[in-house]
Structures are given as C-alpha cells and as structure tokens.
Amino acid sequence: MRILFGSGSHWKLNRKLASSITWREGSQKAFEAMFRREMDAILPNLSKPGPMCLSDVIRPYIVNVIVTVLRGHRYPDDDPEMQHLLKVLTRLDDVDLSSMSTLLALAFPRASSKLCPSSPNLHAISSDMQSVVRGWIKPDAPTRTDKDSTLISTFTQSEEYKDQNTDDKEMVQSMLDMFFGGVTSSMSVIEYLVLFLVHDPKLQTRIQEEIHRVIGKRQVTLEDREKLPLVEASIIETLRIGSITTSSLPHVSVEDTQIGDYHIPKGTSVVASLYSLHRDPKHFPEPEVFKPERHIDANGVVTRPKSFLPFGVGPRLCVGDTMVRVGVFMFFTTIMQNYTITPVEVGSPPPFSSRLRIVRRLEPYQVLLVPRDSELKDTN
Template structure:
C-alpha cells in the first residue's frame, strides 16, 4: 500500500510539474507576438516550406508574428513602420549572431567594434566616390569576355548560370584583390569550382548545422551535402595567400581593393592581431556577392523569357538611346529607365533574400507592445512587404512600369528593400545594380532570349539555399540583325 501511495505521490508531482510548465509556456506565449505553436524541440521547422509559408502566416497573424524554429525564436515584421522603428532605428536590435563556420565577425553576420570597422572599410571599396566608375571599368572587362563566351552558344540550348559564374567571380576577385585572373588560370579554375560548392548550401538544413557545429562527427557520416565549413576553410586559405602576397609586394597599398583598404587602415591594425577579420569579410563578399548575383540574373532572364514584350521594349529603348555603334555603359542608365525598372522589378518579385538576415535583441525588449526576450531574432519579411496589394497593384504580376512615374522617370517605393535596411543592409547593392545593368543591356543589344524551340516555358520552381534560387533551366540566345557588328567583333576575341 505504501508503494502505491508513493507511486501516486510521484505521479502527482510529475503531473503538477507538467501542468506548471504548460501554464508557464502558455503565459509566456501570450506575451510574445502571435504566431503558430509548432511542435516540441523542432518548433515550426517541419511546417516551413519557404517564404510562401511566411506569406500564409502574415495573412493569418498580421504585421507582426513570432515563430520558433528549433531552439530559436524569430519575430517577423511585415510593415515598413515597424521595420523602420525596430530594425533601422533601435540600438537594442542591431546585432547579429555569429556567421555559420565564420572565423571572424566579417560584414554579413557578427556584431561589435570589429564588425563596425569591417563594414566601414568594405563600404569604402563598395560605396566610395569612385566606386561606380571602378565597378563599371572592371565589369566591362568581364562583360566583354561574357559576350565572347555567349557567342559560342549562339542559337544553341545553354545553361546561362555556368557561363555567368566565371564572369561574376572574376569581378569579385578584382574588388577583393585589385586584379582579375585569366579564365584559364589553374588557380582561378580551382576557385570557381570551390565556390560552386556553395550553390547547394541550405543554411536551415540539418546537414549544414551538423557540418558547422559538429564537424568531426559530420566527417564520419557518409553524405553528399556540401560542407560549408570545408568551403569556408578553402576560401580562407586562398584569400590568406592573396593577403600574404600583397604584403610581400613592393608596391604601396594604393588601390581601392578590399585587401589594400584593410592593410592601409591603422585602426584595423590596432584592434586586430591576425588577418581573420579581413579574410572573413572577403569570404562574405564572395558568398553573398556570387550566389545573390547569380540568383538575381537567373530570375531576370527567366522573367524575360516569360515576358517577351518586356524584352522587346528594353531592346527598343537600347536601340533608340544607344544605337548599335557602341556598347551601353553605366552612365547610360538615365537614358534607359525602363531597363533599370526591369532590374528593380526582378528584385521585387524574385525576392532573392525573402527576409533580412536576423537582427538579435541584445536585451529583453518590447516590440509593438509585445515582449521579445534577449537573444531572439527579429527580421523584416521582404517577401511579404514586396507583395502587399495595398502598395503594389497586382503584386504577383511582373510589371516594370510600377517603378516608373508618368514622365518615365524612376520611382522607388518606400517598401522596396531587396537588400535590407540600414545599418545592416547588404553593402553590395550598387555593385549588383551595375553588374545586372551591364549584362542585361549588352546581352539584349546583341541577342533575343527564349526557351528552347518546341519546349514549354521553364517554370519558376524555387528552392532555398543561401538565397532563393531557381531550379536549373535552359535558354537559347538568337542574334539580332541590328547587332551583327557586335556579334562578329566578339566572335574574334579570345578570352584572356
């Protein structure tokens, strides 16, 4: 009988503890922004299928909601007043967690004094007085080689991504080290292959979490998933070698390349005893710049295939403003507003980064009347902001004219934030715009783009990786009669 009472007592205690935990969880959940409950341990991870799920939660819960993803609590903001108040202006929600597999604070993730200095130095390279002219000069070289490559595939089925990749990598190399490679240089070929491995990295996957958090265990498990820690180590080795070579050179650090800017900074030398922060910043530039640029251009050309009227209008704008006697340059952007608007509409609808990278609350804070615990992530849902019908008429339709005023000048809606919001917005904004403008105008001046003959239009089938990516698709470039001069010129050029 004593045993029965003892067991009953223990059972009662356990039930009381369980009931208390449930009550505590319920009370704590009521203090948070509303949102789906999820399941124990995993939260809402099993139910999240991409940004479309966030759109469903927005429709259900409104301008602010919270979601538990595994052990992390994330608060989503879905209106610009909330984004500006809590992500742009709040000093308590400015930090970010350490980057996956990172060796330093870098420029994308991280926080504190070292991150601030890294960002300042990177902005000198990316946003300095002569930055746009430098981008244009560097990317013109890559666009010239790109057209020579494309001529080889003229009127043949091709995968544009693999042709664009070396062009973008070399542009980033010039930004980081101050000089480009020959496309046939063995070191460059190896670098492109290393970076290609990042295409299938899914930051939310279990395999990525294991490879970063438990690399020794991950090495023992048979797998085909990309190893982010291994890719990062490979890039660190390459960039570290570039830094060492630059230090050993007799030239002054006089260029605006990322490495020279860091090496020239006395403040950087004072607070850093190693090159880790410089190297991590360059890794971030590669990882963010390459994958995001590829994704943006993949979406851009697929939208053109689906919207031949948009393509024809861009070609007409180029013909009228530039003609066929020279190639477009970045200074021509004011003459080609519809072309620029097409790039902007691609960034709006494609939503390459469906949300900002998470900001982290540095203390318990109140957000729009709700309690948000210290350590919680707070993000802007770019996917939802770019699709709100109150701001964008017929938001699922690809329509560049939404970025044009009645007099055909460009307009930028306040909720257009494809690169996030200051002070944590992506510093590569201007670089991508120059890149996309040059590639788009140079290609459409010479070619028309379509799906392979006899095939259906490629679908907009997406997957989440480091950014939002399209499934691979094929296209065909058909030379335009008005561009025969440029086609013949590019055909005779060697890639160097």
C-alpha cells in the first residue's frame, strides 16, 4: 500500500493528490451529500424484521460513497460489479493478520494454497481489486470523466504525476489504499459503536433523547454535530477504546534522536502503539470503561485531548479521516433517530470478540432494530 508504507517523491506526490480530495475546502459538505443519498437507500433495508448483521447492511452504503469519491459515480442497485466488490470485501473479512497461517501465506504467496489452504488469499484479493480499479481508470471507461473532482481526475490532471509516472501503477495503488482503508475503518467504528450501546441501553436512551431534542424527525445534517455533544463524544470514545488502528504507520528517523530514555539511531523504523496510548490511565482514568462523558467539559463542549490520535499522526495521518468521521456521524445519528438497537436474546448482548484485519474489527454479530415510532406509540 504505497500511500501507507511508501516513501520518497512518489509517495509524497500520491499523498498530496489524495489529500487534496479528502481535505479540500467543502469536502465535508460533499461527503455529507453522498452519505445522505446512501442513507435514503439503506433505511428500507434496516426496517426488515428479525435479527440482522449490521456489517452486511452497511457495507454497500460505505462502498458506494468511497467509489463515488474515487471515480465520481455510485453503483446502481444490483450492479454485477458492485456484487463482485462486496464478495471481495467479505473474503477480506476472513483475514486475521495476527494468525500464523496468514503470515505464512504473505511470506510465501506461491505456496500459500498448499501451506494454508483454508486461509484467504490476500494476493488474489489484491489482484482482483486491481483489475476492477484498472477498469475505472481506462480513458474509455463508461463512468470516466476527468471533469469531476474525483481521485482519478486529480491524478490524470496533474502534470507532476504525469512527469513522474510512465504507467498507472501508482494511481491504482493509491485508489486501493483509499478504498480498503475507507471501507474497513468506517465499518469498524460503526460496529464497535453499536455494540457499546447494545451493552449500555441507558446511554443509548440518553443519546436518542438528545437527538430528539435537537433534531426531532427532520433529516440529520453536519451542522447538528456541535449541538449533539453526547453523540460526538460517543464516536470519539469509540475511536479511543475501540482502537480501530492499533498502531501508527512506520516512521523512520532521519537523524540520531533521543526520546526520553531511548536512543533512536538514524534510519530506525519507529511505530507508536496507539492502543497503549488510548488506554494510558494517565490520560484516560478507567481506560477500559466506555465513558463518552470524559470528552465533554463543564460547559457541555466536546474536547479532544492531545493524547487522542485514532488516525495516526504527522505526514502519515490517514488521509480519509474526514470522510470516515462524516460517514460515521451521519449513519449513527440517523440510526439512533429512527431505531433502538437491542440484543437478539434479552440480557445477552454479543461479546466484544475482535481480530486484526486491515484494521481492528469485531467478529460479525447480530442485533435487532426496533423502529422508534412503535416505541413511542407503546409509551403513549
């Protein structure tokens, strides 16, 4: 993943071009419009009775937004290529980067089918996705237009990129990084946040009351975020305790450095443990407790301490952080506005069982979504 792990002039240019899309002025409003459009499409699927795995429901919603950012167009419903992408992501869900079989498969790709026949083939998944992305960037692709503010058009219109690259390899890799990173990060935050509230129904009720008081039944907007401190603090607390990204990406010291008692020689790779940072009791008392109130000051304003770094730090800060934050806020607030989420079996919420995929992800779990209209009628 070149935006993630690369270095040098190519990496700097790729990151510059990618961040120009996600961090440009007006990007949050653009993302808001994309996510709202997908929410309108997804709400009917959430109204179906019976247990559901939220991951399966939200995956197309997240995919279509990120595909729109990359190429400028969402997939129509039941599009064959969309179904193919969803199958690829489902295969990726089976990956466990902490397992020996996965590590062996990565180290010996040619022998992986014999060494680890039951392990997902990451090289095959990557190759599959590269083929899809190359179809997007072909000059004669039916959805291709270099007039849109997409990642494809940003690369193709950059004279600097044309000068540095003789083929589209860099563009393909950058798009894969944003696609996989954006989808998996967004899904993981939502999965953790929902499960925390299934375990704490009183907090869920307080969040719903805040949303009802501020928004009522109208559509959620990004302007509502600063008026919903408990919602925003719950998202921040999920990013902290969920530790979606368990460590920073590798940095390399450019000169001999002293950090506290540690001497870091020039050329040394350095990785920061964000998981440990977010559980440091010096910064977060009772670090294992899900407590959104810790991020709200005496005046009711949401705060973010310097020790809160869910998307990394420095030049390798995740370029998709803005998109993820907007998507999670829009999805979560809309869900809480319309539904109460309960365990399938009363008194037995799913456990917090996780594994390390591209990011830290929970094992799939099922919940029940109860329409709030029916709840309100029952209380009248």
